Amino acid sequence: MPPSITQTIGEYIGEESFSRLPPEVIHKSKLCIMDSIGCLFGARNLPVSRMMDSFLTDNYAAGPGVRLLDPGMSAFRKASLINALDFDDIYEKGHPGATVIAAALSMTAHRECSGADFLEAVVVGYEVSCRVGISLLHRTPRKTLHGHGTWQTFGATAAAAKLMRLDAGQAAQAIAIAAANAPVASVMKTVYGKAPSMAKNNFGAAAQTGVNAARLAAAGFEGPLDIFEGQTGFWRMAGADDCDFGRLTRSFGSIYEISKVGFKPFSCCxxxxxxxxxxxxxxxxxxxxxxxxxxxxxxxxxxxxxxxxxxxxxxxxxxxxxxxxxxxxxxxxxxxxxxxxxxxxxxxxxxxxxxxxxxxxxxxxxxxxxxxxxxxxxxxxxxxxxxxxxxxxxPLADGEAANPMQESALETKFLRLASPTVGDKASLELLDRLQNLKSATSVQPLVRFVSGSMSTAA
CATH class of the missing domain: 3.30.1330.120 (2-methylcitrate dehydratase PrpD)
Known part of the structure; x- marks a missing residue:
């Protein structure tokens, strides 16, 4: 009996390793992290960020020398803010970095890991998230149901599962749990409705659900491992007309979807x-x-x-x-x-x-x-x-993966977004830290810097 799709994804999460990642994939993951953290800082002084601070006031737990947010709630906050300006990365669908980077940063605040571990988890998050996204097929030009957060929850799940070192079986359960609890496809109201709202893509809920799914699996919770297959599979729940199962599972670990991620020069759709x-x-x-x-x-x-x-x-x-x-x-x-x-x-x-x-x-x-x-x-x-x-x-805008933004322009974008929050000197230091992430023995200094710059930590 062939493995279920959740088991295939779980095997990839468990087996992927930094040592086998191509250099260009590692480099691209660093650019994705830089862009998402820049967007996170860029949203810091928006009214929605202050609303988030107020909402989270009573959600902190005491930690060693710092107040720490529950990792799921922390991911909710970071994913919401990364996407707040609609300036974050782009793929064939959605904005995968918002949920993947938010989950990775939030989990790392609670677990010691190296720069290589962090980059590995980010790549895994992008691969799982993007593949689920492109497997969802729509036969009509105007969808009835639509929502990127619905499938981007898997990127958060995969990144968190990798950082938690879940084995293939636990990772498969995490994916199944995430699928059963993913946010509904609401973009036809929150974006395309008469009044676009701050709910937007539900990336906050997607990231929180993904992180919690990994933690539940680690604790022994189980989900329906066949949740992707058949006429009642996840693709139906996500509002798709069909699912390309081959595109979802083919070439894991040999073809990397993160290479198709682009970066925006303009803060708009x-x-x-x-x-x-x-x-x-x-x-x-x-x-x-x-x-x-x-x-x-x-x-x-x-x-x-x-x-x-x-x-x-x-x-x-x-x-x-x-x-x-x-x-x-x-x-x-x-x-x-x-x-x-x-x-x-x-x-x-x-x-x-x-x-x-x-x-x-x-x-x-x-x-x-x-x-x-x-x-x-x-x-x-x-x-x-x-x-x-x-x-x-x-024909093809600057920043699309097929017409990539110059790396110097991406760095300028990062510094312009980060400087108003942390200052010019600290922005340059953070940029240097991100560029040398591969050799970092610990990501905690980076996480503490980002969390501290968000004022209320984690």
Whole structure:
């Protein structure tokens, strides 16, 4: 009798080792950690972070020299904040780093491990999470049910299980427990509904569920090991129309999905990155001051979904709606506002010039025939009052895995997000620590630094 899918995943978690990871995979995992921690720091001064502090006030337990959060609750906090700016990493689906890195950081606060152990767990988390995500198939262009947190819980489970050194059988049980308790697929309301909300992707709940699943398995709890198979499998629970089981289990340990992870240059939904880049570039080509421009027209040809609410919404009322508003993101980019927290400052959400720029944008859907070849491509056409017409086409946005961001640009992004929270000197020291993570005998100094910078620890 062949092993169940949970058992196959459990075997991979138990058997993967740092010694057999290709150098490029190790390097990519360090970049993923850097980007997620940068996004975590970038969210530190947002109102949602203060809400989280208030919520967690009574959830600490005394530890040796520091107050420690329960690892599941800590993962909830970190995953929520990593994704808060919608600036975190991207894959074919979802933002895998939010749940994987949050779980790894939170578990490491309670367990001694080396830098190699930490990197190993991160790679395992990405591999399991991404494979489950791409195995979920949707036959219709507009899903009825949709939710990345629903499947990203497995990345948190795998990372936590690896750091806890669960054997293959325990890891399989952890995956089964996580599947039975994963958050519901709610994106059609929390993102694509009439009012996008801070609930967003439920990454906090996904990370917490994943960490708790690993801890429950370690304690002897069991789950349904056949939870992926058949017509009542997890893929049905996640709202998919079918499941590619081969894509889920094939080539574990030989082909690494983490290599397909990209990083965002703009703090907005991945679906509108091409449109933002095209508009920014066409204004640069024109050499005009966007804030002083009058009698101009801006046309954007984009995927049909971008031409509909909530992506086409002008003058969004809050940061959650602004992250999915192509007009707002375009206005911020052409006005030269640095991506990150500043894009969602109240002054910019209410700014007259930014609002006026949004009002002149006309969205036109690309043909369905073109979407298969370049699903996110977009173009901008700028009509100037002097009669000039300038165009820019962006088939693949900067930062996508197939068009990777320069490492120096990723480091700049990290320093820009971290410095307001920890200062310039500490940001540079942390960057150096992350770059040398492979040789670190202990990750505790890194974890203590990150946790201490979040003010209330762990």
């Amino acid at each position: 991945r679906l509108i990155q091409n449109s933002v880049q095209a508009c920014r570039d066409v204004f640069t080509m024109a050499g005009i001051d966007a804030a002083a421009s009058e009698r101009i027209k801006l046309g954007v040809t984009a995927p049909p979904i971008v031409c509909e609410p909530p992506f086409s919404t002008v003058r969004p009322k809050d940061m959650w709606a602004a992250q999915f508003s192509a007009p707002h993101a375009i206005a911020m980019a052409v006005l030269g506002v640095e991506p990150g927290p500043d894009w969602f400052a109240e002054d910019w959400l209410r700014h007259d010039i930014a609002g006026s720029l949004q009002d002149i944008i006309e969205f036109m859907p690309r043909s369905a025939r073109d979407l298969f070849r370049e699903p996110h491509a977009a173009s901008a056409c700028l009509h100037l009052h002097d009669g000039r017409v300038l165009e820019k086409y962006v």
